[in-house]
Amino acid sequence: MADKIFxxxxxxxxxxxxxxxxxxxxxxxxxxxxxxQIGVTVQTDDDLLDI
Structure with missing residues (x-):
């Protein structure tokens, strides 16, 4: 029984x-x-700033 519990x-x-x-x-x-996702949003923000 002890073996099963262990x-x-x-x-x-x-x-x-x-x-x-x-x-x-x-x-x-x-x-x-x-x-x-954060990296993608940052990249799109950079693109918008470049335009």
Whole structure:
């Protein structure tokens, strides 16, 4: 019985680690998308200023 409890605790830890990694990846992707959008708006602003 103790072995099963220990195994479930280990499984929960690995699952939370995977979830954290996934959240980190998603956050990095969102950040890069936001940076790309800001970069695009800055570029269009520069174009408007050049005209």
């Amino acid at each position: 195994a479930s605790v280990v499984n929960q830890k690995t699952v939370t680690q995977v979830q954290l990694q996934v959240l980190t990846i998603i956050a990095a992707q969102i950040a890069s998308v936001i940076e790309a």
